[in-house]
Amino acid sequence: xxxxxxxxxxxxxxxxxxxxxxxxxxxxxxxxxxxxxxxxxxxxxxxxxxxxxxxxxxxxxxxxxxxxxxxxxxxxxxxxxxxxxxxxxxxxxxxxxxxxxxxxxxxxxxxxxxxxxxxxx
Numbered sequence: 001x002x003x004x005x006x007x008x009x010x011x012x013x014x015x016x017x018x019x020x021x022x023x024x025x026x027x028x029x030x031x032x033x034x035x036x037x038x039x040x041x042x043x044x045x046x047x048x049x050x051x052x053x054x055x056x057x058x059x060x061x062x063x064x065x066x067x068x069x070x071x072x073x074x075x076x077x078x079x080x081x082x083x084x085x086x087x088x089x090x091x092x093x094x095x096x097x098x099x100x101x102x103x104x105x106x107x108x109x110x111x112x113x114x115x116x117x118x119x120x121x
Contacts, residue, residue: 019095020039020043020047021061022098029070029087032051032055035049035054035085062085067085068086069083
């Protein structure tokens, strides 16, 4: 997939689950189980991924070209192997768009709440 960092495609916006998976992979490559733990930690438990959710999502992100899997290694995963995932350049571009989108929304929200004299504690 050929994606320009200034040309979001129709797969954005990402779901919060996909966003936090890409965000975790931007820090370091990880296994599916490791991503479950990383996303829970990054969101203070607000997003709890399960095997039935994360693996179809990892497959989708792989098909979209946003992540890739390294050569499987022997371990405790299904069939005695563990897949380690890493973010791709296209995934970094999409993550950048999403970070900008969230930041713009937060800025707009703060200005509108300030207009109504709502204070963040």
